[in-house]
Each structure stands twice: as C-alpha cells, then as structure tokens.
C-alpha cells in the first residue's frame with residue numbers, strides 16, 4: 001500500500017473529534033492531512049552560524065519564521081545524507097518541534113533538564129542555546145533510544161551534557177529542586193505525526209490517548225519536584241488531543257498551586273491554547289500555544305510554559321569527593337593533548353572503566369544512576385597510550401586542533417573517509433582530525449602519506 005493510500009485511513013474517532021473541536025476550521029485541517037509532511041533542519045550554533053550555513057549548504061533552505069537558524073528543505077534534497085550531517089553542522093528536525101526549546105529559552109549558566117529526550121532534537125537545541133555553559137542533563141528511559149540520544153549529543157559536539165537512562169521518579173530522588181529549567185516533551189499519542197509516520201496512526205485509539213495523559217501527569221509530578229522555586233518548565237506534545245494538552249495542564253495546575261502559566265511569544269503563526277477544551281476551562285490556558293498544520297508550515301505541536309513560584313529550597317547535598325584518577329592516566333592524556341591539540345582540555349576528569357571524561361561542574365553524586373554519558377568523552381586509556389574519542393573530535397573547535405586533513409564536501413576523499421577507507425594525505429605524523437569545509441569529521445592516524453581511518457565502525461557509510 002502506498003503512503004498516499006494509507007493516509008486515507010485516519011482513525012474515524014480521531015477525525016470525528018477533530019471535526020467537533022475545530023468546527024469551521026476542520027476542512028482546512030483535514031486537507032493538510034493528505035499533503036506531504038514538512039521537513040526542516042536547525043543549524044548547530046555550537047559550530048557555525050545560520051549565515052555561514054546558507055553560504056555553504058548546497059540545498060535550498062527557507063527560514064522557519066519562529067526559530068533563528070531553523071530552515072525548511074524539500075525532497076528530493078537529503079541533508080541527512082550529506083557529510084555536514086556527519087559533522088554535526090545541523091540537526092534534522094520537524095519545524096514546529098523547533099518552537100519548544102525556543103519557548104524554554106535557557107540562559108547561559110543554567111542547569112537544564114530534558115526529561116524525555118530521545119532522539120535528541122530538543123536537547124541539541126537546548127545545548128546550542130546554552131553555548132557550552134551550565135549543565136544539560138538529558139534523559140531517556142528506553143535503553144535503545146538513550147543510546148541514539150547519546151550519539152546525537154556526540155555528533156552535535158556537546159561538551160556539557162550528562163546523558164542518563166532513567167525513569168523520571170528515580171531522577172527526582174537525586175535532583176530535588178535542582179534545575180533552573182526543565183523540558184517535558186512528553187511521550188504522546190502522536191496525532192501530529194500521522195502524515196509523517198503511518199505507524200503512529202496504527203497505534204492510535206481513544207484508550208491510548210487516556211493512557212498517555214495518565215503517564216504525562218506522572219512525568220510532570222517528577223518534573224515539579226526537580227524544578228527549583230522560580231524555575232520554569234516547558235511541557236510539549238506533538239498531538240492535538242485536548243486531554244494531553246490543555247486538559248493535562250489544567251489537571252497539573254489544580255494539583256500544584258505553586259505553578260503559574262507564562263505567556264509564549266507566539267509570533268503571528270501560533271494560535272492560543274483553548275481553555276474551553278479543558279474540564280474547568282481555566283482562562284490562563286489561553287497563554288499556552290497551539291501550532292496547527294493548517295495555520296503554519298509544520299506538523300503541529302502544543303506548548304505550555306510554566307513557572308514554579310514557590311517551593312522548598314534544594315536540600316543541602318553531601319559534597320561529592322572527586323574520584324582520584326591514576327596519575328599515569330592523566331599523563332597519557334596530557335601527552336596526547338600536547339601532541340594533537342593546541343589547548344589541553346581542563347576541568348574535572350572522571351574515569352569510567354578505561355574511558356576518560358571531562359564532567360560538567362556542579363553534578364550531584366551519580367552513584368546508582370544509569371548513566372550513558374557522564375560528560376565530554378575525551379578518549380580511552382590503552383596500556384601506556386591514549387586513544388582519542390569521536391566525541392572529542394566532534395566537540396573540538398577547529399582552532400583547538402593541531403593537525404588537520406582539510407577536505408571539502410564534494411571531494412572523493414570525504415566519502416572514502418566516511419566509508420571507513422584510508423585516505424592519502426600529507427600531514428604531520430600521528431593523530432590528525434579530518435575536516436569537511438573546516439568542520440571536524442573524526443580522527444585519523446597519519447603515517448607515510450596515508451591516513452589510517454578511525455571513523456567509528458558503527459557510523460560508517462555504506
């Protein structure tokens with residue numbers, strides 16, 4: 001069955017409910033469901049600027065009006081298959097989803113939590129807004145999805161993130177009143193994904209909507225505990241169901257009187273939330289935002305911005321004693337850094353097995369938590385030598401690298417490298433970073449005119 005044929009099978013109960021809710025607007029909404037989905041990418045401002053991307057990118061990009069650095073692209077262009085994607089120059093993200101991190105607006109130095117984070121669209125956006133300052137804890141309870149999240153954090157070159165694989169209530173025990181900003185991009189019934197992903201359609205039922213709402217309130221319970229007084233929280237979904245949106249926020253506000261709804265800077269494109277779609281019709285729900293596919297170029301989203309006006313202060317935490325790192329481990333890292341880098345990464349080091357990390361400062365004790373990535377992975381200690389990690393290459397700024405092999409997006413050597421083949425080049429002997437138009441792609445080891453390939457096996461192109 002073709003996608004177009006499948007699209008005609010939207011669940012009847014979903015269509016009836018949307019018709020009842022939208023009235024005169026329904027025809028325009030229904031019509032969008034039969035159109036192709038909208039695609040976008042967001043520039044990684046840890047590595048470049050929107051202006052530079054526009055100059056370099058060989059695709060036709062049109063700005064997404066509600067996010068600086070967000071762009072539309074159209075099939076048949078496939079920026080996800082371009083070497084810039086491998087270098088973390090942008091993230092492929094549905095345009096209405098780009099509104100969410102923008103609504104949370106983390107400021108430099110903030111402690112930020114992304115509680116339902118895989119595959120990492122919003123986390124990478126939050127990391128870009130933090131610009132390497134503060135702390136980003138990014139969490140995903142499903143192990144496989146947490147791994148993908150961790151890979152995306154690596155590709156994006158994020159240095160200040162802790163990636164965890166936990167249930168929200170377990171994190172809440174460890175991080176009471178800890179965060180300045182929290183994002184709950186909740187697992188939902190995914191009605192805004194229907195035209196992009198027919199599977200979301202197959203899984204949908206009224207019962208699923210109800211079950212999602214129960215789980216969403218549970219997740220928000222944990223988020224409420226982890227937010228400090230004065231901190232802000234964004235709740236978002238990619239579904240249209242009021243029970244998971246206005247209804248859910250209303251239930252949360254009834255339970256937690258210390259929360260208030262903040263205005264979302266809606267631009268012209270966002271529509272206000274609909275108080276009349278929630279049981280008690282609380283007027284402040286109007287300040288939440290609806291992104292409708294028939295009113296803007298995007299799949300649709302719901303976004304609520306809340307502030308915790310009062311609450312217990314964070315309990316005094318036991319001082320975490322830094323674990324002593326064997327001096328020979330740090331020595332081999334330093335030796336490597338002196339040879340391969342122009343500056344030696346400094347800060348708090350952590351050794352996890354043979355893996356050396358630079359950890360973001362101000363972390364509580366992580367003992368007992370499932371941690372996928374405790375910070376910036378620098379590399380692995382092997383006997384008496386240090387092998388740099390892919391995360392190190394992707395997190396370095398070009399001027400921090402001593403020896404590079406500069407490639408361009410269209411040079412055959414770039415493809416060879418991404419496929420895991422050796423590359424001929426004449427650079428200094430030893431560790432080198434191969435770059436594409438100046439953006440680090442990964443490590444190689446140069447010897448006698450040939451660069452041995454160290455691009456991770458799992459990421460190699462076919």
Ligand SMILES: C[S@@+](CC[C@H](N)C(=O)[O-])C[C@H]1O[C@@H](n2cnc3c(N)ncnc32)[C@H](O)[C@@H]1O
Pocket residue numbers: 097115116117118119120121122123140141142145167168185186187188215219
């Ligand atoms: C809408 S997706 C998140 C998308 C992500 N924020 C992004 O922008 O790439 C919701 C995520 O929540 C996860 N999830 C499922 N149950 C959860 C729970 N009880 N607590 C937290 N996250 C959960 C799902 O596995 C899924 O990865």
